[in-house]
Amino acid sequence: MKILVCIKQVPDMESKFKVNAAGTWYDVTDLAWRMNEYDEYAVEQAVQLKEQVGGSDLTVMCIGPERVKETMKKALAMGCDRGAYVADENVHEKDPFEIASMIAEYAKDKDFNLIFTGMQSQDRGSGQVGVLIAELLGLPSISTIVDFAFEEGKVSAKRELEGGVKAQVSCGTPALMTCQLGLNTPRYPTLPNIMKAKKKELLSIDVAELLKVEAKQETAKIYPPEKKGGGLVLEGDVGDLADQLIQILKEKTGVLV
Amino acid sequence: MKALLVAEYRDGQLLNSSYELVAFAQQLGAESAMFLVGSESALPQYDGTLYLADSEKYSEFNPAVHKQLLLDVIAKEQPAVVVFSHSSYGWDLAPRISLALDAAHVSEVVDIIDDVPVAPVCNSKLRREVKAKTGQTVVTLQAGAFGLNSDPVGSPTLESIDTDAAGQVTFDGYEEAEAGGADLSKAEVIVSAGRGIGKPENLEIIEGLAKSLKGEYGASRPVVDSEWADHSRQVGTTGQTVSPKLYVACGISGAIQHLAGMKKSEFVVAINTDKDAPIGEVADVLVVADLKQFVPALTEKVQAL
Ligand SMILES: Cc1cc2nc3c(=O)[nH]c(=O)nc-3n(C[C@H](O)[C@H](O)[C@H](O)COP(=O)(O)OP(=O)(O)OC[C@H]3O[C@@H](n4cnc5c(N)ncnc54)[C@H](O)[C@@H]3O)c2cc1C
Ligand SMILES: Nc1ncnc2c1ncn2[C@@H]1O[C@H](COP(=O)(O)O)[C@@H](O)[C@H]1O
Numbered sequence: 197m198k199i200l201v202c203i204k205q206v207p208d209m210e211s212k213f214k215v216n217a218a219g220t221w222y223d224v225t226d227l228a229w230r231m232n233e234y235d236e237y238a239v240e241q242a243v244q245l246k247e248q249v250g251g252s253d254l255t256v257m258c259i260g261p262e263r264v265k266e267t268m269k270k271a272l273a274m275g276c277d278r279g280a281y282v283a284d285e286n287v288h289e290k291d292p293f294e295i296a297s298m299i300a301e302y303a304k305d306k307d308f309n310l311i312f313t314g315m316q317s318q319d320r321g322s323g324q325v326g327v328l329i330a331e332l333l334g335l336p337s338i339s340t341i342v343d344f345a346f347e348e349g350k351v352s353a354k355r356e357l358e359g360g361v362k363a364q365v366s367c368g369t370p371a372l373m374t375c376q377l378g379l380n381t382p383r384y385p386t387l388p389n390i391m392k393a394k395k396k397e398l399l400s401i402d403v404a405e406l407l408k409v410e411a412k413q414e415t416a417k418i419y420p421p422e423k424k425g426g427g428l429v430l431e432g433d434v435g436d437l438a439d440q441l442i443q444i445l446k447e448k449t450g451v452l453v
Numbered sequence: 454m455k456a457l458l459v460a461e462y463r464d465g466q467l468l469n470s471s472y473e474l475v476a477f478a479q480q481l482g483a484e485s486a487m488f489l490v491g492s493e494s495a496l497p498q499y500d501g502t503l504y505l506a507d508s509e510k511y512s513e514f515n516p517a518v519h520k521q522l523l524l525d526v527i528a529k530e531q532p533a534v535v536v537f538s539h540s541s542y543g544w545d546l547a548p549r550i551s552l553a554l555d556a557a558h559v560s561e562v563v564d565i566i567d568d569v570p571v572a573p574v575c576n577s578k579l580r581r582e583v584k585a586k587t588g589q590t591v592v593t594l595q596a597g598a599f600g601l602n603s604d605p606v607g608s609p610t611l612e613s614i615d616t617d618a619a620g621q622v623t624f625d626g627y628e629e630a631e632a633g634g635a636d637l638s639k640a641e642v643i644v645s646a647g648r649g650i651g652k653p654e655n656l657e658i659i660e661g662l663a664k665s666l667k668g669e670y671g672a673s674r675p676v677v678d679s680e681w682a683d684h685s686r687q688v689g690t691t692g693q694t695v696s697p698k699l700y701v702a703c704g705i706s707g708a709i710q711h712l713a714g715m716k717k718s719e720f721v722v723a724i725n726t727d728k729d730a731p732i733g734e735v736a737d738v739l740v741v742a743d744l745k746q747f748v749p750a751l752t753e754k755v756q757a758l
Pocket of ligand 2: 202203204205232234235238257258259260287292295312313314315316317318320321324325326396443
């Protein structure tokens, strides 16, 4: 069985974000980078499927600047067999349609039985790329899965809906799944597996080879939201802070009386 | 300008969020028509044309079939914008439609400024104005971002629609959330633990404060996903909606899906090391501190009162 998993590298969301010089994206200097959280579940599910179906082959794909290779190495250490790296310094300027088209272009003649993506990326969070890849390839797709089983060529999955309700759905393969938080428990790469990952194949693919379409949208500008909260911000010594907060709760809420 | 609004139906009911699409069209000053795979037994209160497909026949969830039904209506109506909720139904169907139409597609729209949609970036720490380069656009709206000023009124003019399209995915039924566990809806005080607690042992600190305030403890999703707390404790779109007198968010960043579950709380206190955490937007008081030090200190002082 041939499996593809698509991952994105994103900054730590606890970072302080500044707008870049062009005013169209966040400034990328001084940020800590990690695997998009949703994609960790996608990688884990792909690895579990590979382990379930003997003789499987699992490729992890990522489009981005040189630094994304570090994140790809984590996926390789989790159990992917090879990396397909698309070098693109300007990935942040591509719209979801372009990203999906590039991945579909790569996948179109490779006969993947299953493709996994995250349901959304934490920085841009369009939640489009996965479903678009499937549509471009003419495959069935199930989005937002929180449960996945593969048996006799068929997928049974649960989609997460609002309010804790799930929908049970099934489809044949080849197919694409977009993965939601909590789908599984992503493994931590072990030291031996991190060492082994260093020797795994990391194919480099040129953007020009895959990019055959044009963007349908562009970022006009990006900025921090206006602070409308106007809440009180307290900083300082922990003991003093506790006293201050107790005073506020006594005055403003009926809780401490 | 014309907008086509894709209303939502679940388990035999029209979802109220469908009216947020109407509010969006009003804000845009657009004429509108509505699309629904549902039934005549639960029609929206809406003055306009409602293209209605029978959910018994086409199922409440069947992406390829709903896509074809919707594309047929779009071909007839020629809307400038096709509007969905950013929901499990909307974010699944919208990309299929935008691709088929070759239209720009902006997800999770929270505002519209001079006809340009605005979407959040990086857990709402930034906002992005997105310009379409295509004639038609598809948008999905963040839950709660647009609301009607008054109760919806009207009765739609029905046009029933059909298709021969075949599906690729089979819908086998709903699974309800497990009953039982904690009921947070009645608690007057909720102290919630987020990923910022760092490890399961630290949940005790949160429980301790909850007890001293005679309340319950809640949790954000990662805490539940990691099985540090029971799902019945989860606050948010895919957990419980709560409105206590006091909500204390400890180590919770304030993602929109969490806020949706607690923003009706009367008074919100957030404890976070990150001064810019989006929870600050809804907090009456943001205490910038390490919860591991601050929460025990607070608990001790509350107990001493
Ligand atoms: C469809 C969908 C549905 C979802 N439903 C829900 C839902 O129902 N409920 C929900 O909660 N989430 C839900 N989520 C997930 C949501 O998007 C966020 O990922 C989640 O809420 C983040 O949880 P968190 O704030 O605990 O963690 P994080 O976002 O990781 O934030 C941790 C916070 O802790 C702070 N922190 C770290 N260390 C400390 C310390 N020592 N002291 C104080 N502060 C510290 C950090 O500054 C940060 O702000 C959903 C997501 C999707 C896509
Ligand atoms: N640059 C990228 N390289 C590889 N996969 C990506 C990239 N961007 C997005 N994806 C995949 O598409 C999913 C959804 O992303 P998005 O549509 O941006 O929210 C992510 O979880 C990834 O699995």
